[in-house]
Amino acid sequence: MELDRFALYLRQRNPWEAMDLGCAMLRRWWRPALLAWFALYLPVGAVVCLILREQLFLAALTLWWLKPLFDRAVLHVLGGAAFGEAPGAWATLRALPGTPGLLASLTLYRLDLARSFDLPVWHLERLRGGEARARAKVLHRRARGHAVWLTVGCMLFELTVIVSLFGLIDMLTPQPYEPRFGWAAMFWGADDAQWKQWLRVAFYAGAVSLVEPLYVAAGFALYLNRRTQLEAWDVELALRRLEERSAPAKPRPAALAAALALLAALAWLPAVPRLAQAAQPGAAEQIREVLKEPAFDQHREVRSWRYTGPGLSWSDDEKPKRDSNADWENLGRFLAEVARALMWGLSGALLAAAIYYLVRHWPRWRRDTAPERFTPPVALFGMDIRPESLPRDIPGAASALVETGAVREALGLLYRGTLSELVHRDRLALGAGDTEHDCLRKARTRCAAQIVAYFTRLVAAWQGAAYAARVPERAAALELCAGWRALFATDAA
Amino acid sequence: MSPRPGSLALDTVRSIATPEGVELDLRLAGPVSRAYAWLIDLFLRFTGMLVLWLLLIPLGRLGQGVWLIVWFCVEWLYPVAFEIWSGGATPGKKLMGLCVVNDDGTPVSRWASVTRNLLRAVDFLPLFYGLGFVAMVLNRDFKRLGDLVAGTVVIYVERPRVASAVPAAPPLAPRVPLTLDESRAVLEYAERVATLTPQRAEELAGIPVRLTGTGDGPLARQRLLQLANHLIGRRPQ
Numbered sequence: 091m092e093l094d095r096f097a098l099y100l101r102q103r104n105p106w107e108a109m110d111l112g113c114a115m116l117r118r119w120w121r122p123a124l125l126a127w128f129a130l131y132l133p134v135g136a137v138v139c140l141i142l143r144e145q146l147f148l149a150a151l152t153l154w155w156l157k158p159l160f161d162r163a164v165l166h167v168l169g170g171a172a173f174g175e176a177p178g179a180w181a182t183l184r185a186l187p188g189t190p191g192l193l194a195s196l197t198l199y200r201l202d203l204a205r206s207f208d209l210p211v212w213h214l215e216r217l218r219g220g221e222a223r224a225r226a227k228v229l230h231r232r233a234r235g236h237a238v239w240l241t242v243g244c245m246l247f248e249l250t251v252i253v254s255l256f257g258l259i260d261m262l263t264p265q266p267y268e269p270r271f272g273w274a275a276m277f278w279g280a281d282d283a284q285w286k287q288w289l290r291v292a293f294y295a296g297a298v299s300l301v302e303p304l305y306v307a308a309g310f311a312l313y314l315n316r317r318t319q320l321e322a323w324d325v326e327l328a329l330r331r332l333e334e335r336s337a338p339a340k341p342r343p344a345a346l347a348a349a350l351a352l353l354a355a356l357a358w359l360p361a362v363p364r365l366a367q368a369a370q371p372g373a374a375e376q377i378r379e380v381l382k383e384p385a386f387d388q389h390r391e392v393r394s395w396r397y398t399g400p401g402l403s404w405s406d407d408e409k410p411k412r413d414s415n416a417d418w419e420n421l422g423r424f425l426a427e428v429a430r431a432l433m434w435g436l437s438g439a440l441l442a443a444a445i446y447y448l449v450r451h452w453p454r455w456r457r458d459t460a461p462e463r464f465t466p467p468v469a470l471f472g473m474d475i476r477p478e479s480l481p482r483d484i485p486g487a488a489s490a491l492v493e494t495g496a497v498r499e500a501l502g503l504l505y506r507g508t509l510s511e512l513v514h515r516d517r518l519a520l521g522a523g524d525t526e527h528d529c530l531r532k533a534r535t536r537c538a539a540q541i542v543a544y545f546t547r548l549v550a551a552w553q554g555a556a557y558a559a560r561v562p563e564r565a566a567a568l569e570l571c572a573g574w575r576a577l578f579a580t581d582a583a
Numbered sequence: 584m585s586p587r588p589g590s591l592a593l594d595t596v597r598s599i600a601t602p603e604g605v606e607l608d609l610r611l612a613g614p615v616s617r618a619y620a621w622l623i624d625l626f627l628r629f630t631g632m633l634v635l636w637l638l639l640i641p642l643g644r645l646g647q648g649v650w651l652i653v654w655f656c657v658e659w660l661y662p663v664a665f666e667i668w669s670g671g672a673t674p675g676k677k678l679m680g681l682c683v684v685n686d687d688g689t690p691v692s693r694w695a696s697v698t699r700n701l702l703r704a705v706d707f708l709p710l711f712y713g714l715g716f717v718a719m720v721l722n723r724d725f726k727r728l729g730d731l732v733a734g735t736v737v738i739y740v741e742r743p744r745v746a747s748a749v750p751a752a753p754p755l756a757p758r759v760p761l762t763l764d765e766s767r768a769v770l771e772y773a774e775r776v777a778t779l780t781p782q783r784a785e786e787l788a789g790i791p792v793r794l795t796g797t798g799d800g801p802l803a804r805q806r807l808l809q810l811a812n813h814l815i816g817r818r819p820q
């Protein structure tokens with residue numbers, strides 16, 4: 091074996107990496123490998139399918155059973171390619187019949203889960219029977235597990251590709267035709283037409299043709315990795331290189347003659363200045379060559395603003411060209427117009443909203459700012475609030491009412507009294523249409539803090555009593571009376 | 584990225600030269616290991632969602648709603664979250680010794696991770712990553728479509744295990760200076776000599792005759808071990 095001509099980089103790989111190397115092998119030698127594969131698979135497949143055309147399922151099963159045979163075609167090509175030259179398809183087919191273990195691999199070892207890993211032992215090492223078994227046993231140590239994982243993985247890949255092909259048909263089938271061509275119809279549709287059976291076999295064959303070469307290549311790479319590990323192929327190659335380098339170079343006759351001639355010529359030359367000698371004639375060119383390499387390639391784009399004088403005045407030839415980007419520019423202009431329209435619309439809407447707001451709220455501001463011309467209303471909510479209509483001692487009357495149990499009436503009296511006080515004494519501009527909360531809000535704008543606080547409590551109590559029949563406790567009512575007296579009675583007295 | 588320079592031999596390694604002049608080797612991961620990583624992740628997610636389902640069933644339709652929301656989040660964010668916050672690897676990838684990095688070997692960036700995982704929806708087509716598998720087989724760097732768009736690759740992180748102990752022998756300096764690769768070869772030999780059969784070990788030692796100065800197997804083997812001892816810095820007392 092000549093490792094110098096070995097086409098794979100030799101190093102220690104973990105087993106998964108080795109499988110990936112198989113994938114890379116197939117990618118490099120896909121042409122000879124697939125040619126050999128199809129040269130065997132297509133004719134055999136066609137014959138099997140024609141013989142079993144009434145039972146195409148059996149044909150697929152037969153093709154599946156014959157896989158180890160087809161595997162050998164791929165392995166033969168890849169084995170040749172790895173160690174030198176990839177054999178042609180015809181040479182591969184002719185080499186197959188004599189290979190050892192063909193029958194065993196189709197019968198005894200057909201269900202072996204490390205199939206592609208063991209194949210090189212038979213096919214490339216040409217071992218038979220017990221010899222092959224012993225050899226495989228050595229190789230299996232610490233490697234069989236991964237070989238089995240590879241087999242299971244490739245089974246899954248095959249399934250994936252088949253399912254994907256059917257899925258593709260399903261995806262591309264328009265809705266109305268689903269019952270005939272859809273996913274379900276392919277497998278358990280009512281009619282199992284002949285063409286569906288053929289399609290299934292074709293898809294199976296397609297998936298196998300994609301995955302099986304990969305499986306063989308990965309198994310082969312796994313096998314090579316194991317041998318590299320066991321026999322230190324990578325070390326052997328490195329040591330050979332070392333030996334080659336340290337071997338003194340034997341000058342070949344022609345080279346020797348040339349060297350002698352050069353020596354002779356130099357003797358006749360006049361003494362050359364050292365500097366001139368150092369600067370070789372091609373140096374400048376070499377430097378230019380080196381500087382052309384991407385590593386020295388430096389382009390920098392610098393952008394900056396530059397004052398170009400007042401106003402924009404492009405002469406015709408300076409105008410930016412618009413031919414190539416016309417479409418984009420038109421789009422941009424269109425978007426700009428849309429944005430402009432939006433802006434005007436938005437501004438108008440804002441202006442209208444502002445005017446509406448002013449109009450809506452202007453009267454109230456005016457009323458608030460002009461309290462002097464206010465004439466107090468006679469009644470609010472149908473309640474008479476003229477001071478004359480109220481008793482002189484409002485809190486006293488109210489507490490008397492509370493004592494008799496008429497808390498609601500007492501609150502009403504307090505409320506009326508408060509409104510009367512606010513309107514007549516504080517000149518609060520309450521209108522006939524104001525609600526309780528309008529009164530409260532207006533009181534907040536003008537009245538003292540303690541009055542507002544009291545009024546708030548009173549309004550809450552009054553509203554509860556008047557509208558929700560929630561009459562406050564006696565003590566709370568009396569407290570409200572006392573509060574009224576504290577706030578207003580001093581002036582009234 | 585370029586294939587390993589100076590070698591036409593086939594490998595799954597891509598070399599990256601950093602501006603500092605350092606060569607980084609990315610050992611690219613292919614379909615088989617990545618498929619298993621995905622299956623492990625699928626299993627983990629499935630188990631988690633099953634447990635959650637059992638926990639949420641008593642809550643009735645609220646539970647169903649919550650479960651569906653969690654499912655959506657797990658389905659889309661599980662890989663992104665792990666890739667961003669857990670060193671570029673989901674638990675499945677971690678178990679398989681894989682890791683996602685940017686094309687230039689830097690840790691995967693946020694948006695690259697989001698992109699490559701959103702595009703799972705495309706790779707999944709027509710069913711079960713059919714498109715992703717084909718893309719991975721055809722692409723030189725085993726990229727699925729999401730990786731192509733996001734500019735990421737999946738690589739192996741852990742190194743293959745090698746016996747690192749060099750058997751002790753009286754150190755001996757080499758007669759000719761060795762290049763880096765040659766020193767490596769001698770060391771590699773010494774480290775792995777224990778895993779080889781004695782015949783093979785002697786056969787290998789017989790190759791560099793000029794270095795060992797002998798074609799005799801056992802003696803050459805001893806010489807190589809002595810050289811290795813010198814190379815790792817052991818010196819005669």
